[in-house]
Amino acid sequence: MNNELIYVYCLSNSSPELSLYTEFNGLKCIESGGFFITYKNVSEDEFSEENLKRNITNIAWVEINAREHINVISKIMQNNTVIPFKFGTIYKSEEGLAKFIEDYTLSLNKNIININGKEEWTVKIYCNHDELKNQIEELSKDVSDLEIQIRNSSPGRAYLLERKKSDLIEIEIDKFCKSYGASYYELFLKLSESTRINNLLPKNLTGRNDDMILNAAFLVSKDKVGEFVNTSNILWKEQKITGFNVVLTGPWPPFSFIEIEEK
Amino acid sequence: MIQEENIIDRNKDVTIVEILDRVLNKGVVISGDIVISVADIDLVYLGIRLLLSSVETMEQLRLKKIKDRNAGNET
Numbered sequence: 549m550n551n552e553l554i555y556v557y558c559l560s561n562s563s564p565e566l567s568l569y570t571e572f573n574g575l576k577c578i579e580s581g582g583f584f585i586t587y588k589n590v591s592e593d594e595f596s597e598e599n600l601k602r603n604i605t606n607i608a609w610v611e612i613n614a615r616e617h618i619n620v621i622s623k624i625m626q627n628n629t630v631i632p633f634k635f636g637t638i639y640k641s642e643e644g645l646a647k648f649i650e651d652y653t654l655s656l657n658k659n660i661i662n663i664n665g666k667e668e669w670t671v672k673i674y675c676n677h678d679e680l681k682n683q684i685e686e687l688s689k690d691v692s693d694l695e696i697q698i699r700n701s702s703p704g705r706a707y708l709l710e711r712k713k714s715d716l717i718e719i720e721i722d723k724f725c726k727s728y729g730a731s732y733y734e735l736f737l738k739l740s741e742s743t744r745i746n747n748l749l750p751k752n753l754t755g756r757n758d759d760m761i762l763n764a765a766f767l768v769s770k771d772k773v774g775e776f777v778n779t780s781n782i783l784w785k786e787q788k789i790t791g792f793n794v795v796l797t798g799p800w801p802p803f804s805f806i807e808i809e810e811k
Numbered sequence: 812m813i814q815e816e817n818i819i820d821r822n823k824d825v826t827i828v829e830i831l832d833r834v835l836n837k838g839v840v841i842s843g844d845i846v847i848s849v850a851d852i853d854l855v856y857l858g859i860r861l862l863l864s865s866v867e868t869m870e871q872l873r874l875k876k877i878k879d880r881n882a883g884n885e886t
Contacts, residue, residue, distance in 0.1 A: 801833075
């Protein structure tokens with residue numbers, strides 16, 4: 549089996565100590581244009597365009613390789629400023645890789661400056677719809693007012709108002725989710741250098757029973773990470789409405805904050 | 812990878828979905844002689860297309876549903 553292709557994990561502005569990461573096989577580093585590129589040689593049998601297409605239909609293969617991709621980058625990130633590459637970025641030759649570095653040096657340098665001394669953290673907020681629904685009459689004046697109207701109405705009118713109430717409850721839950729998510733978002737925004745709103749993941753992908761209402765990445769100065777994490781803990785303890793869950797994860801490689809201007 | 816002391820939700824492993832959401836769509840995504848296209852993954856990974864739903868789209872759909880239901884009630 550010939551290992552002819554170059555699978556790129558990440559690029560850093562200092563040389564990574566690859567000898568520390570013995571858990572990964574075949575990691576190599578080359579210097580090009582002042583950057584250090586961590587890669588491994590992979591075989592055409594597994595990573596040629598055609599074979600890669602076939603392999604990504606195999607979820608087990610994707611999982612092993614995607615986890616390794618992020619694990620390698622996370623290790624290197626501990627001691628270096630890294631620009632992560634998308635999973636499955638392959639070069640056919642060192643020359644091709646060097647050409648990329650040459651063409652994009654300006655953009656890569658901008659990114660290194662932008663992420664230097666910072667970490668990516670993710671805040672996800674989930675809402676348990678039923679739990680919030682149970683409290684909505686106390687939380688929403690509109691809902692409680694409507695409930696009073698229903699009690700004082702004839703059965704016919706009460707029936708119609710009940711239907712109106714169930715729609716109002718959904719609107720009010722939506723409003724509470726939005727304002728809850730926004731208040732956290734605003735707070736973390738103040739403690740971070742930059743932010744990205746990521747896609748909400750549906751329940752069948754999160755495997756949770758509650759709905760994701762916020763999925764945001766924050767680029768946080770390393771000296772503010774403690775405050776960032778503490779703030780989340782304090783808010784969590786002080787919250788009065790139940791049914792929300794805040795999950796903070798990090799530090800991640802700064803995937804969400806890399807912007808390479810395509811030529 | 813994620814340092815344990817930094818995870819607030821200590822009991823939950825990082826899911827493959829969370830990893831894929833990052834490594835397939837972000838980072839240096841435009842160069843390379845071979846790059847996995849997200850479109851390919853969409854076909855493969857059950858439900859991953861839903862990742863493309865944005866906060867706004869989901870909210871709009873939900874509100875539209877309520878609006879449609881109200882319109883139905885009025886007629």
